[in-house]
Amino acid sequence: MSVLHDxxxxxxxxxxxxxxxxxxxxxxxxxxxxxxxxxYTITSVAxxxxxNLYNYSxxxxxxxxxxxxxxxxxxxxxxxxxxxxxFAIPSYKPLAEHDGCEWKVFTxxxxxxxxxxxEYAIVFYTGGPLDTAAWANxxxxxxxxxxxxxxxxxxWNNTDSRDCAYRTYSNYALQDNFEAGVESEFSGGxxxxxxxxxxxxxxxxxKSIALxxxxxxASGTFVVSLRATAAGIPSGEDLSVGILYQGDVxxxxxxxxxxxxxxxxxxxxxxxxxxxxxxxxxxxxGFTIGGISGGDPYDGGTQxxxxxxxxxxxxxxxxxxxxxxxxxxxxxxxxxxxxxxAVTVKRLWAISSNQFWYExxxxxMIVFADATDDLDTTQPLTxxxxxxxxxxxxxxxxxxxxxxxxxxxxxNIGSHPPDFGTALTGGDSGAVMVVDYIxxxxxxxxxxxxxxxxxxxxxxxxxxxxxxxxxxxxxxTSAAETLPPHWYDWTVYGNDTTTFGNMPAxxxxxxxYNGRLVLAGNTNYPxxxxxxxxxxxxxxxxxxASVSNTYGMAVTSGSTDAGQxxxxxxxxxxxxxxxxxxxxxxxxxxxxxxxxxGGTIETxxxxxxxxxxxxxxKDHQSNLYFYSGEGLYKAxxxxxxxxxLSELVLPKWSEEWEANPSDYRIxxxxxxxxxxxxxxxxxxxxxxxxxxxxxxxxxxxxxENYPDTCGIYSSYYxxxxxxxxxxxxxxxxxxYLRTFYDNNRNDILADDSNSSITSWLTIPVLPxxxxxxxxxxxxxxxxxxxxxxxxxxxxxxxxFTYELFVGDDAETVLEDVKDSATAFxxxxxxxxxxxxxxxxxxxxxxAAIRLYNITxxxxxxxNRIFGIVLPL
Amino acid sequence: xxxxxxxxxxxxxxxxxxxxxxNTQPVNTTGDMNNVRPFDSLERKLxxxxxxxxxxxYDEQIASAASPIIAIGSIxxxxxxxx
Numbered sequence: 001m002s003v004l005h006d007x008x009x010x011x012x013x014x015x016x017x018x019x020x021x022x023x024x025x026x027x028x029x030x031x032x033x034x035x036x037x038x039x040y041t042i043t044s045v046a047x048x049x050x051x052n053l054y055n056y057s058x059x060x061x062x063x064x065x066x067x068x069x070x071x072x073x074x075x076x077x078x079x080x081x082x083x084x085x086x087f088a089i090p091s092y093k094p095l096a097e098h099d100g101c102e103w104k105v106f107t108x109x110x111x112x113x114x115x116x117x118x119e120y121a122i123v124f125y126t127g128g129p130l131d132t133a134a135w136a137n138x139x140x141x142x143x144x145x146x147x148x149x150x151x152x153x154x155x156w157n158n159t160d161s162r163d164c165a166y167r168t169y170s171n172y173a174l175q176d177n178f179e180a181g182v183e184s185e186f187s188g189g190x191x192x193x194x195x196x197x198x199x200x201x202x203x204x205x206x207k208s209i210a211l212x213x214x215x216x217x218a219s220g221t222f223v224v225s226l227r228a229t230a231a232g233i234p235s236g237e238d239l240s241v242g243i244l245y246q247g248d249v250x251x252x253x254x255x256x257x258x259x260x261x262x263x264x265x266x267x268x269x270x271x272x273x274x275x276x277x278x279x280x281x282x283x284x285x286g287f288t289i290g291g292i293s294g295g296d297p298y299d300g301g302t303q304x305x306x307x308x309x310x311x312x313x314x315x316x317x318x319x320x321x322x323x324x325x326x327x328x329x330x331x332x333x334x335x336x337x338x339x340x341x342a343v344t345v346k347r348l349w350a351i352s353s354n355q356f357w358y359e360x361x362x363x364x365m366i367v368f369a370d371a372t373d374d375l376d377t378t379q380p381l382t383x384x385x386x387x388x389x390x391x392x393x394x395x396x397x398x399x400x401x402x403x404x405x406x407x408x409x410x411x412n413i414g415s416h417p418p419d420f421g422t423a424l425t426g427g428d429s430g431a432v433m434v435v436d437y438i439x440x441x442x443x444x445x446x447x448x449x450x451x452x453x454x455x456x457x458x459x460x461x462x463x464x465x466x467x468x469x470x471x472x473x474x475x476x477t478s479a480a481e482t483l484p485p486h487w488y489d490w491t492v493y494g495n496d497t498t499t500f501g502n503m504p505a506x507x508x509x510x511x512x513y514n515g516r517l518v519l520a521g522n523t524n525y526p527x528x529x530x531x532x533x534x535x536x537x538x539x540x541x542x543x544x545a546s547v548s549n550t551y552g553m554a555v556t557s558g559s560t561d562a563g564q565x566x567x568x569x570x571x572x573x574x575x576x577x578x579x580x581x582x583x584x585x586x587x588x589x590x591x592x593x594x595x596x597x598g599g600t601i602e603t604x605x606x607x608x609x610x611x612x613x614x615x616x617x618k619d620h621q622s623n624l625y626f627y628s629g630e631g632l633y634k635a636x637x638x639x640x641x642x643x644x645l646s647e648l649v650l651p652k653w654s655e656e657w658e659a660n661p662s663d664y665r666i667x668x669x670x671x672x673x674x675x676x677x678x679x680x681x682x683x684x685x686x687x688x689x690x691x692x693x694x695x696x697x698x699x700x701x702x703x704e705n706y707p708d709t710c711g712i713y714s715s716y717y718x719x720x721x722x723x724x725x726x727x728x729x730x731x732x733x734x735x736y737l738r739t740f741y742d743n744n745r746n747d748i749l750a751d752d753s754n755s756s757i758t759s760w761l762t763i764p765v766l767p768x769x770x771x772x773x774x775x776x777x778x779x780x781x782x783x784x785x786x787x788x789x790x791x792x793x794x795x796x797x798x799x800f801t802y803e804l805f806v807g808d809d810a811e812t813v814l815e816d817v818k819d820s821a822t823a824f825x826x827x828x829x830x831x832x833x834x835x836x837x838x839x840x841x842x843x844x845x846x847a848a849i850r851l852y853n854i855t856x857x858x859x860x861x862x863n864r865i866f867g868i869v870l871p872l
Numbered sequence: 873x874x875x876x877x878x879x880x881x882x883x884x885x886x887x888x889x890x891x892x893x894x895n896t897q898p899v900n901t902t903g904d905m906n907n908v909r910p911f912d913s914l915e916r917k918l919x920x921x922x923x924x925x926x927x928x929x930y931d932e933q934i935a936s937a938a939s940p941i942i943a944i945g946s947i948x949x950x951x952x953x954x955x
Contacts, residue, residue: 344948351943353935358947365932377942385947403949451952483952649901651891674911687940692888693923698910700887702923705906709938710926716944725929731941732926735933742913744925750938752928759922762904763881764897779876786914786921795914797921810894818904849881850904853922861912861921865881 005042006034006168009361010138020162021148023132024060029125029153030135031065031073032164033144036114040170042079044107044258045122048136048165059127062106064120071145072156073121080110103167105248107256111171119144122166123153136165171258172207172328175267176200176300179324183212184293185254186323189219189286191309193278196291196323197232197301199270204329206240206265209275212290212324214254219246219287220280221429221455224259227274232301233313234274240265243430243455254290256326262454266332272301275325276310280428289323296320346721347403349390350714352735353377356390356401358485363722365737370487374399380508380521382572382613386537387436391490391517393510398490398503398519405436405448407482408457413438413445416471420493420536424449424473427462431455431481435465437538441494445475448486457481493538501541501554504530509613511572513580514594516554518572520582521613526568528557529582531595543596551597560595571610573624575638583610583626590639608633608642611659614714615666617677619696627666627679630654632694645694649701657681657690669715671728674740678704680712687711687733707747707755709734745798745859757859760852762817765810768847769871778804778842780868781849786861787832798858799830800851806844813848823850843872883920885910 021028045062063077114120121144124135137146140163147158176198188194209224222245225238242259249257267273279286291303303321306313348359356371374397375381381394388404418424418435424447425432433449457463459480465473492500507530509521515534522528533539534552542559543549549559557564571583580591582601586609593599608628610616616626624638631646631653646653659666659681669678680691687708692701706712714731727739734750746754768776781804787796803823807813815821825840853860884902887910892898912921934941 344950346946346948348944348946350934350941352941353937353939355935357932357934359930365930365934367935377939381943383943383945385945388947388949390945390947401947403947406952484949648891649887649889674909674916684940693909695887695910697918698886700885700901700910701889702887702909703906704923706926711940713940713942714944716946718944718946720946727929729929729944730926731934731944733940734938735935735941737929737934737941737944738926739929740924741927742916742924744927745913745922746925748925748927750933757907757922757925759907760905761884761908761920762902764884764900764902765894766879766881768879778879786912786917786919797912797914814894814903859913859922859925861914861917861919862883863919864883867879867881868876869879870876 003040003170003172004167005040005170006037006166008032008034008140008143008163008166010136010140010163010165014136014138016134016137016146016148016162020137020146020159021150023134024124025126025129025132027129027150027152029123029149030164031121031123031147031149031156032135032166033067033071033119033121033147034166034168035119035144036116039114039116041111041113042108042168043111043171044105044169046103046105046167046169047122047124049104049133059131060104060124060133061126062122062124064108064112064114065123067119067121071119071158071160072147073123073153075153077123078112078120079108107258109256121147122164122168125153137162138165172330174326175202175204175329176327177325178298178300178322179326180297181292181295183254183290183324184321185214185288185290186303186321187285187288188277189216189279189281189284191307192284193276193306193310194289194323195234195274195276195304195306195313196325197229197272197274197304197315198298198325198327199272199300200267201269203269203332204267205332206261206267206327206329208258208260208328209242210256210258210326210328211275211277212254213249213257213277213287215246215249215251215279215287216281216283216285217251218281218283219249221245222249222257222259222277222279222287223430225276226261226265227276229272229274229301232272232315234276234304234306234310238276239263245458249287254288258328267327267329274301274304275323275327276304278310280430291321291323293321296322298322346719348718348720348725348729349401350731350737351375351377351381351383351392352731356487358401363725368401368485368487371399371401374487380613382509384510384512384517386512386517391510391537393507393519393521395508395523396506398507400488400490402448402486402488403484404450405484405486406433406451406457407446407448407484407486408433408463409444409446409478410463410475411444411478412475413440413442414473414475416467416473417441417445417494418447418465418473419468420538422465422467422473424463424465426455426457426477427464429455429458429461431457433457438494439488441496446488448488451481491538492540493536499541500539503540504528509569509572511574513574514576514578518574518580520569520572527565529565529569530554530556549596551594553596555595560599562591562595562599562601565589565601567609571613571616571626573616573638575622579639581624581638583616585609588635588642604635604639605642608644611666612661615668617668617670619670619677620672625668625670625677627668629659632668632677632679632692646701650692665713667712667715669712669728669730670717671740672717673728678712678715682711682713682733707749709749710738710747745857754856756854756856758852758854759860760850762814763849763851763865765813765846765848767810768806768844768869771871772845775843775845775872777870777872778806778840778847778867779870781838781840782866783829783835783862784864785829785832785835786863789833790831796832797860797862798853798855799828800853800860801828802826803850804840804842804847805850806842806847808845810846813846817848817850885918885920
């Protein structure tokens, strides 16, 4: 597909609603404008087509036009118009099944240069008034104008609140080609393969190959490959492969078709290679290809053919024919930069109100519709990522959100269903998948697995493989493959409990430990735990009287000699280096090693338990912190006896919080950016909250509170690829994901309004005389406010109010502060840096200073406070 | 009468401490503070300042309703070619 330039790719696709001409035809034309993001030569456009109503053997057309002053197409195409048969467009589907739409590519035989910042229109129409198709269209306003015409494009209307899905492309740089003379045609298909040798004029990285192709009625899948040559004849296996499906190539006339190659192979200057093309049809001819007959006008090689599916080859040297070809690539060697370092994408997910949402390609959070109401968020729920999936434990709802596998289906899996890890191959498509999970072992079955080819599984093709017992697998697909994500029940493989054991009937705790999925929190067996087979989350078959224990097999607390846990499990904490912590109601246990290979369970604490599933976190060094109900504990490295961090500092923490899991959620969150932990207590019913910030550098606790709508119910440090979302996330009471932003001087509410932060601080009570039996007089007071001089290099603190209290004893002074008694003196500082000297002339035995700020959009910092005291 | 003396009010950089007699309050702690952190949000220097504000990271309201987000996580995947 070459280089993507401009794009609108909504997550869903509808047809244009009534009033916008739902259908495209030769009369009802549609267009989408866009502003070119750079200057480039547009060579193809992909648009997302939802359906055609009548499936006539007509054509669809796309061209690029300029726009008039009203953002409508100006009627002058800047690219050639290329037709596309309707054959490949998904046939009619009811409106509710619109996700069947597909991206279809239209390649221009006459590319055109687009200018950066200029608005253009992609115009889409068909060949006849009844040949209707629909262009995926969503309300958005994200890109240009959606235009619609009812008179063949003579006049247009438009709206900027809807947009059609499109992608624009340019080719990679043309590196080698031949396309001179009067075009002739040559046939291929089945075992008869065509080819052309060419000699590289430079060294470059192969990206794509284009050929002039026309297909017969049934061509099957087209495959273009690159091979090395020996004496001008293809030699060895394919070095790089590209495919197009039957519907991508027209009948009736030849056109350039570009094949994106799967391996970016390095082409070396002055080396001769062979471009080979074949189609999967059994009949000959399946296609014709353009070239020139006679004269041998191309010096770098000649036409090649094979009559035995590429086993033996001959060059058409005598007739001196040459096929037309274009080889595209990117420069190599000094001065080139890598296209990308990204090998994975990350997707955030969040669960709320019986719904599962995830981050789409554009970074927006969208609902996973299949999951809605398949969860019960009034019940306890935890989830864990493993193997490209999210495994969810929500009481009786054990679910999988699968972001890794494709899905195929069959009406009859046959007598030998595939095993976990079986490789399956599509007979027509050549697609290959490694099976991960199947829903049943007989009859109609859905198969999930990782596709390892660019070829995709098609509807109605025969899929074959060989199972672990060397039995032949064969079944016919009932639909084309579906890309992830998928939502399904978490069961044992094929729901075959005879072979793969039983999962617990319900669970609300899940974790991953050394390749195993761990479940606990069963309401009937709250002390028990279950672990799947290593690297297989679908196998819970444990050792029995007739099945002996083997390393890595599934295991439960009842099937192992590792030891039992005598307390209700409240949290599952996985450590990568071969141990696992069970947090319990009032105790802590450590599983050391693998329970099927000599692992043992040891007691870490018989007094400190973990309050709940989210009341723990780990820091950079994997030290474990947890809230026990009595305060915050730390277990060094996760495997040491826990020690309380708060018992001396916050002796009444437990009483003040009145923590009860029926009413409150406790979340402990490690903040790797600010080096501390937020321990939050949030009322389940209201979001009212109390929180402590525990700072690693000062080893101190700092009380905080947030607006009720910002109350913390969950948290996660999202190590996003996008730096703007690489933050500590809090799942809040009002359904929004928030984080702490240094630049935010307010808390931001759901309606984007500001909630001022009420902050205060009492400077410790200080005697005003070295002798406790004598008074002193504070005759001056000076504040050093953060920010230095106004503006400058350092950010400036806003002002704050100070209050000075004096009294005869320290506790009375502090009581006055806390009771908001009338201060001896007070004032507001509004400037940064060193304040003017304040003359309080306050007499007493002890003094305290309180600073506070309750003003919206303000924050403050204090460097130092000092004064002059006159002992009396 | 003694001479005037300079006095430095110690900032409670070590945070909140509710477990001590006021006369033996540990150095650099206080018995009264809220929404204050040791590293301020302006320069993240150790000096005390108002905590940073909480703000939305994503525009979308999960579940399109004012109901709590009970679980968050992420998943790493390798997209299919052409996906």
